[in-house]
Each structure stands twice: as structure tokens, then as C-alpha cells.
């Protein structure tokens with residue numbers, strides 16, 4: 001029995017640029033190849049969409065692609081029962097063809113009470129959504145239990161997982177799906193995971209995790225822990241140039257075997273870091289152009305799409321030179337018919353011009369959704385102030401993002417009133433009169 005494991009499609013990422021169809025191309029290829037290879041079930045590990053409230057154009061393409069497994073897939077599996085999931089929550093239509101089971105990722109997570117886009121796909125009958133629940137199937141090779149926890153804020157992940165405390169279903173092949181950073185497997189170096197490999201609940205036959213954008217396999221409690229990585233290049237880091245994009249195909253025969261299937265539709269990507277020591281602008285222009293030409297000579301895999309080239313410039317400029325004199329846009333323009341060039345010069349400094357915008361640069365490098373960025377700044381500031389949490393800021397922030405200011409105000413008012421009451425209570429205890 002074959003199962004495809006796909007993650008982090010980020011549908012709609014790079015919308016409005018030359019790359020706006022890439023995330024769709026790669027998702028479609030993943031699903032079509034998975035079905036060709038005989039997948040009877042497709043597991044999506046979160047971040048199907050790049051944003052919490054995708055635009056209509058993104059929805060239409062996403063739904064068209066996600067209807068393929070229902071229409072063309074074939075499967076001998078039957079849903080036996082569910083744990084902590086009401087069968088009325090999803091449409092029986094979602095069990096046709098090769099069913100898709102999905103988590104929401106951090107890009108799709110919304111405040112409690114709001115519908116996230118993966119739940120909306122479930123409402124359309126295109127998939128079954130898991131968050132702290134289990135689906136148990138009858139398959140020709142026996143029972144199969146799929147347990148899923150969708151993304152939660154990283155700092156709470158360990159506690160939330162421990163509170164859920166999933167237990168393998170006896171007599172079944174048990175798969176646990178997550179969308180978090182785990183141990184040394186992190187999305188970016190600024191992320192501090194709370195789940196370690198040892199914190200994963202024991203007794204499962206296979207652990208699957210989204211969120212990490214490069215594919216990797218590890219071991220947890222003696223069993224495989226697979227990270228399929230994203231299907232689209234979202235970070236343009238070295239690791240994205242080195243590790244191929246694709247998905248896993250699992251084969252559940254007598255035992256478990258798996259294979260990583262590399263996508264063909266992915267754009268070729270060349271990443272190069274160039275370090276300089278007191279370089280002058282005319283010389284810089286020359287070597288950057290030469291580097292781009294050299295990279296275009298490298299072997300190509302995908303000739304259908306323009307390749308991506310990212311040049312990261314670091315080190316120092318000549319004393320009198322300023323970064324703004326270097327016109328990278330002219331180079332990008334010059335190569336536009338041969339490659340999509342990105343040049344980052346943020347780490348190039350001239351000795352006389354020390355950087356004053358360290359924080360902004362770091363934030364840009366993290367490539368978090370903008371509201372996550374704001375949230376992590378706020379949480380950092382609160383930590384610095386040794387804030388003692390009378391008010392949980394995340395739900396409050398969520399309400400503000402959703403423009404529910406009245407409810408946010410009521411929440412704050414409630415806390416203030418409580419504080420006052422406590423304070424008055426203490427005062428009257430102090431001097432009983």
C-alpha cells in the first residue's frame with residue numbers, strides 16, 4: 001500500500017512575480033506523480049497555502065489541484081473510525097479516490113474561532129483536517145491509524161503535545177503527523193523549538209513533520225522521522241540549492257519502506273556567497289556580472305523555466321564607496337531574459353558607514369509572515385520587561401489582526417478590572433478597618 005507525504009506547498013507564494021505559478025506547478029506535479037506511483041492516500045503536513053486568507057485566484061487554483069486525488073485516485077482503504085473527530089466534520093466526498101489528510105501550518109494558523117484555509121478545504125469536501133485527533137482506516141494490510149497535530153506556536157509546542165498525549169492504536173500501523181521545529185530540525189536559526197526528538201510520543205511506527213523546508217530523515221524512538229521539505233523554494237538559502245525538492249512515497253508492505261521523489265518542475269537554483277575586502281564599485285559590478293555568467297554555464301535540469309540565481313554579497317567596500325552606488329537592479333535587468341537574479345547586498349558594508357539597522361536586517365532574513373514578525377518582537381520585548389503574563393497577548397493580538405478591536409478592548413478591560421479588584425482586596429487586607 002502506497003502513501004504520499006507532501007508538505008509546505010505554500011500556494012500563492014511569490015504572487016505577482018515571474019514565479020507566481022511555481023508553487024502551483026510543483027504541487028500539481030507532486031499530486032499527479034504520487035497518483036501515478038500508486039498512492040492510495042495523500043498526507044499533507046501543513047502550509048498548503050502561503051497565507052491565512054488567500055486571494056480568490058489562489059483558492060481557485062488550489063481547489064482545482066486538490067480535486068485531482070478525489071477524481072483520479074484509487075484506493076482500497078475504508079474509514080473504520082475516528083478519535084476526537086466528529087464524522088460530520090468532513091464530507092464523505094473526501095473519502096473518494098485517494099483521500100487527502102491534512103494539517104494546518106504556521107502560515108495558515110488563525111486565532112480560535114476563525115476558520116483557517118485548511119478547514120475551508122475540508123468544508124469543500126477536498127480533504128480531512130486533523131488537529132489533535134485520529135483517523136483509523138481498514139486497509140488490505142490491516143489497520144492504519146493517522147494521528148495529527150496541526151501547528152501551534154513554537155514556545156507552547158512541547159506542552160501542547162504533552163497535553164494531547166497521543167497513544168498508538170493497538171494492532172494498527174501508527175503514523176504521527178506534526179508541523180513544528182523538532183530538535184536540531186528548525187525552520188530558521190532564530191527559532192527555538194521546544195519539542196526535542198525525545199519529546200515525541202513513543203510507540204508510533206512513523207513520524208512525519210512539516211515546517212522544515214529542506215527534506216531530511218531522522219530517527220525518533222528507533223523509528224523513521226521524515227521531513228519532506230517544501231515543494232517550492234521559499235527561502236533561497238544555500239540549503240535550498242543543495243537539497244532537491246520533492247515528496248516521500250511510503251510503501252507499507254510487510255514492513256515500511258520509503259523513497260524520496262524529486263520534482264522535475266522545480267526551477268534550477270544557484271546560490272553563491274561572495275565575500276569582498278575593500279572592493280570598489282566598478283570592480284564589484286564586473287565580478288558580480290562575471291559570477292552570474294559563470295553560474296549560467298552550470299549544468300541545467302529544468303530548461304522550461306528561467307533559473308534562479310541568488311548572489312549574497314558580504315564583506316567590505318572600499319572606504320569611500322557606498323552600498324547605494326552599486327546598482328544591482330541594472331544587473332538583474334541585464335540578465336532578465338536568461339535568469340531570475342536576486343542580489344542581496346545587505347551584508348556588504350563600507351568601513352566608514354557602520355550599519356544602524358541591524359534589527360531590520362535580521363527580521364528580513366527570517367522571512368516570517370509579517371504578523372508573526374510583529375508578534376515575536378512583542379514577545380521579545382515582554383520577555384525583556386520580565387512581563388508576568390496577567391494577559392495572554394497572543395489571542396489579544398489575534399483579535400487585533402482580525403480587526404475585532406471591541407473584543408480585544410473588553411479582554412484588556414477584564415484584566416484591568418481583575419487587577420484592580422485584587423489590588424483593592426489586598427489593600428483592605430493590609431488595613432482592616
Ligand SMILES: [Mn+2]
Pocket residue numbers: 008047105107211212230
Ligand atoms: Mn512552511
